[in-house]
Amino acid sequence: MKIALFVDSFPKLSETFILSQIDGLLARGHEVAIFPGAASGEPLSHPVVERRKLLQKTHFPIQRAGGLRARAVRLLRIAGLRLSRP
Secondary structure (H helix, E strand, O other): OEEEEEEEEEOOOOOHHHHHHHHHHHHOOOEEEEEEEEEOOOOOOOHHHHHOOHHHHEOOOOOOOOOHHHHHHHHHHHHHHHHOOO
16 A cells, blocks of 8 residues: 655654654555655654665655645645656
């Protein structure tokens, strides 16, 4: 199953519950795509980020001018395009 996760920022060291959820989904054979609103910018990350190569599964938004609504529409379009590929 293909699963898209929309989060505020990624990866965040303090949000271990999200990383545990992603790790569990991958362990069960699901395909996961992560769509953060922004990069967390934290210098450290949880070991599961490297072990599962989560940054390769993360689709960071392109920084463009526009309000929150315009960014949300673009993010949903990108997600739709990425998830529709086999």
